Amino acid sequence: EVQLVESGGGLVQPGGSLRLSCAASGFTFEDYTINWVRQAPGKGLEWVSGISWKSDTIVYADSVKGRFTISRDNAKNSLYLQMNSLRAEDTALYYCAKGTLLRFFRSAFDIWGQGTMVTVSS
């Protein structure tokens, strides 16, 4: 079964850090762009960051640039999001999502995890 499973969410104080992980299975992880997309409670979807299959293309939303770092370990079929200097507005459910196209950065997202919740509050 093709799936993505996120972990690492939790409650953190403003200014704190958190590292999210996304474990992939059921497909050749190293061949696909993987993205982070977040959804604040009761709100819409916001793309956060994406990383190409060999990590040579990395893009961030302006809202997280300079604070978040995306990375991947193809040997471990895993994606990561290091989140620093967290703000209240970063509170959201964070999904990882797989690109549809083999070895192509720009694509829709066909596989989504269930998400991991990040709450930034004092």
Next chain:
Amino acid sequence: DIVMTQSPDSLAVSLGERATINCKSSQSVLYRSNNKNYLAWYQQKPGQPPKLLIDWASTRESGVPDRFSGSGSGTDFTLTISSLQAEDVAVYYCHQYCTPPGTFGQGTRVEIK
């Protein structure tokens, strides 16, 4: 960044009737070199992650009922549900992946009248 604007924000449709959702992008998402529109539609039900329904503006994903269809090009796109079923109650999002960062519309909530 490309701004995606959906209309309406919500709509209520009777069972069996047509539902139409519009999505407008602030810049064209048509990539001239391959003549493809880099535009997708997702369905999100409560407590679930989004589900990809349509990509390339009009290509239905495997397993998606044929009552869902996408159309449009350039900056103006439409998702149509030809005959609304109870299980179609959800929020629908358009998404452009032409120019990073990819951006989503604000969502359209579809309910039963």
